[in-house]
Amino acid sequence: QVQLEESGGGLVQAGGSLRLSCAASGRTFSDYPMAWFRQAPGKEREFIGRISGNGVNTNYANLVKGRFTISRDNAKNTLYLQMISLKPEDTAVYYCAASRSTFISTRSSAYNYWGQGTQVTVSS
Numbered sequence: 001q002v003q004l005e006e007s008g009g010g011l012v013q014a015g016g017s018l019r020l021s022c023a024a025s026g027r028t029f030s031d032y033p034m035a036w037f038r039q040a041p042g043k044e045r046e047f048i049g050r051i052s053g054n055g056v057n058t059n060y061a062n063l064v065k066g067r068f069t070i071s072r073d074n075a076k077n078t079l080y081l082q083m084i085s086l087k088p089e090d091t092a093v094y095y096c097a098a099s100r101s102t103f104i105s106t107r108s109s110a111y112n113y114w115g116q117g118t119q120v121t122v123s124s
Contacts, residue, residue: 002026002098002113009094009118016086016122022079022096022115030054030074033099036081037108038092038120045095047106048081059104086122093117 008020022034036048049060049070058070069082079096097111105111 002029002032004096004098004113004115006094006096006115006118009120011121011123012086014086014088014122014124017082017084018086018120019083020081020094020096020118020120022081024077024079024098029072029077032113033102033104034070034072034079035097035099035111036068036070036079037095037097037111038090039095039117040089040092043092045108046092047108048094050104050106051079053102059106061106083120086120088122088124091120091122093119 003025005023012018030053033052035050037045039045047061048064051058051070055072067085071080095117096115098113099111
């Protein structure tokens with residue numbers, strides 16, 4: 001069992017930056033590939049990117065490539081999402097998730113543990 005808690009959300013102007021954190025507790029953090037998803041009102045949960053357990057490999061959705069960077073500090077049991085050049089359409093609740101499988105997936109159903117989410121609002 002892994003418990004996840006996101007933080008760092010807030011209100012930011014378009015073009016601004018924000019860094020989200022996801023603190024993990026429970027089992028060995030480095031055992032779990034991690035991902036970030038987001039969900040805007042009235043829309044389905046959307047894959048942002050994923051990072052392997054050792055932090056070496058990352059995969060991103062096309063819509064955030066070049067603007068968002070996922071990293072992790074396994075010594076601190078923390079996952080990060082650095083966001084730059086934010087746009088109003090990035091407004092959503094952002095979730096971190098952990099998977100028990102090393103299979104690379106963009107589907108939310110592939111992830112077993114979820115945080116409660118943190119709101120990011122980008123004003124125009």
